[in-house]
Amino acid sequence: MTPLSTESPVCADARPAKSEKTRALIVETALRLFKERGYDRTTMRAVAAEAGVSVGNAYYYFDSKEHLIQGFYGLVESLHAEAVIAILAEHRDFETRLRGTMLAWLDVAAPYHEFAAQFFKNAGDPASPLSPFSAESAPAREASIDIYRGVLDGSSAAVPPNLAAELPRLLWLYQMGIVLFWVHDRSAGTARSRDLVDRTVPLVARLVAISRYRMLRSIVDQVVDLVRTLGPGQPS
Numbered sequence: 001m002t003p004l005s006t007e008s009p010v011c012a013d014a015r016p017a018k019s020e021k022t023r024a025l026i027v028e029t030a031l032r033l034f035k036e037r038g039y040d041r042t043t044m045r046a047v048a049a050e051a052g053v054s055v056g057n058a059y060y061y062f063d064s065k066e067h068l069i070q071g072f073y074g075l076v077e078s079l080h081a082e083a084v085i086a087i088l089a090e091h092r093d094f095e096t097r098l099r100g101t102m103l104a105w106l107d108v109a110a111p112y113h114e115f116a117a118q119f120f121k122n123a124g125d126p127a128s129p130l131s132p133f134s135a136e137s138a139p140a141r142e143a144s145i146d147i148y149r150g151v152l153d154g155s156s157a158a159v160p161p162n163l164a165a166e167l168p169r170l171l172w173l174y175q176m177g178i179v180l181f182w183v184h185d186r187s188a189g190t191a192r193s194r195d196l197v198d199r200t201v202p203l204v205a206r207l208v209a210i211s212r213y214r215m216l217r218s219i220v221d222q223v224v225d226l227v228r229t230l231g232p233g234q235p236s
Contacts, residue, residue, distance in 0.1 A: 022057070024075075025051050026048075026051050026062065026068070026071070027068060027075060030042065030065075031112065031115060033046060034118065034119065038118055039118050042065070043065070044058055044065055044068075047065075066128075066130055067129075069119065069123070069130050070137065070139070073132070073140035074139065074143070076105075077140050077143040079108040080101075080147060081146075083105075084100065084101045084104050084147060084150070087104065088100075088151065092154065092156045093155065094151070094157035094208060094209075095202060098201050099197060099201040101151050102178060103194060105179075106193055106194060109179075110189075110190070113183075117184075132176060132179075141172070145171075148169075148172055148175075151171065152168060152171075158212050159208060160211060160212055163211055166223075170223075174204060178193065181193055
């Protein structure tokens with residue numbers, strides 16, 4: 001006879017919930033300290049002390065300070081995915097869906113704008129694990145690409161199958177261009193970044209729309225080949 005477990009379902013469910021709360025607390029504390037002290041001057045020990053956990057507990061959830069940034073990436077992508085649900089449910093027009101998704105990212109990232117500018121000098125290094133193109137950033141990167149897969153899949157856009165397979169990754173690269181502009185944007189409320197989205201989304205949507213024409217098939221094939229060969233996650 002299999003022995004009965006002495007662990008109640010409530011306790012079993014409570015542990016993961018507590019674990020996630022602790023993990024979120026560490027990330028939130030780290031982000032606050034990064035903003036207050038700067039990324040380089042913030043240590044794991046300081047994060048643990050401010051969060052009220054042991055240093056060992058902090059390292060249990062995050063192997064290093066760099067992995068705390070991965071927690072930040074994951075947080076932003078989670079908030080972004082949540083923010084676009086209503087947009088994608090309401091609209092089928094590809095341009096409307098893409099504009100709403102891009103602007104939603106600017107909205108959820110707004111509280112972290114100052115912090116993003118501080119750590120960008122590290123994230124901008126291609127060899128850094130903080131780079132959005134690094135292997136360490138793959139989970140957050142793929143989660144973001146999935147958002148753009150949803151933008152395309154539920155839309156009215158007619159896209160050649162080979163481009164459809166790679167377009168979400170291309171749209172993520174487009175977002176990275178917007179992010180780079182946003183990091184350096186010092187306009188009130190990052191209004192220039194929002195204007196950039198408004199100006200460029202119609203161009204992207206137009207390029208997607210004309211990709212179905214037979215006369216452009218060879219160009220589309222070349223673009224797809226470039227993405228598959230040189231895109232993030234591919235061997236260098």
